[in-house]
Amino acid sequence: MNLRTLIMAATLAAPYSSLAQDAPEPESPWSGKATLGYLATSGNTENSTLNSGFALGYKVGDWAHLFEAAAVNAAENEVTIAEAYNVGWKSERNLTDADFLYGRLQWRK
Numbered sequence: 470m471n472l473r474t475l476i477m478a479a480t481l482a483a484p485y486s487s488l489a490q491d492a493p494e495p496e497s498p499w500s501g502k503a504t505l506g507y508l509a510t511s512g513n514t515e516n517s518t519l520n521s522g523f524a525l526g527y528k529v530g531d532w533a534h535l536f537e538a539a540a541v542n543a544a545e546n547e548v549t550i551a552e553a554y555n556v557g558w559k560s561e562r563n564l565t566d567a568d569f570l571y572g573r574l575q576w577r578k
Contacts, residue, residue, distance in 0.1 A: 500526040518543045531563040554578045 504522040509515075522539040536558050543551040554577065561571040 498527055498529045514545055516545050533561045535559045
């Protein structure tokens with residue numbers, strides 16, 4: 470087989486290789502993310518900060534729900550100097566392209 474025939478066959482077969490691919494999976498109604506961070510410094514004082522967060526969403530039809538939680542803690546010389554906590558829930562319903570209703574609950578410390 471000469472080079473010209475090989476190039477011609479590859480050129481003709483290339484568009485059809487995409488037809489053999491599987492159909493894409495349907496998009497999941499679930500979404501989420503998680504974060505975690507830690508920072509420590511030393512010198513004249515020992516400082517540390519820890520933070521974490523979590524979010525989970527569910528969307529189906531005109532409804533969307535979101536749960537979020539987060540926490541932050543800071544310490545200096547092993548004594549807690551700051552802490553914060555946040556937990557929330559939000560539900561939303563689309564009525565039209567321009568109108569929607571939502572409700573939100575939130576707790577913070």
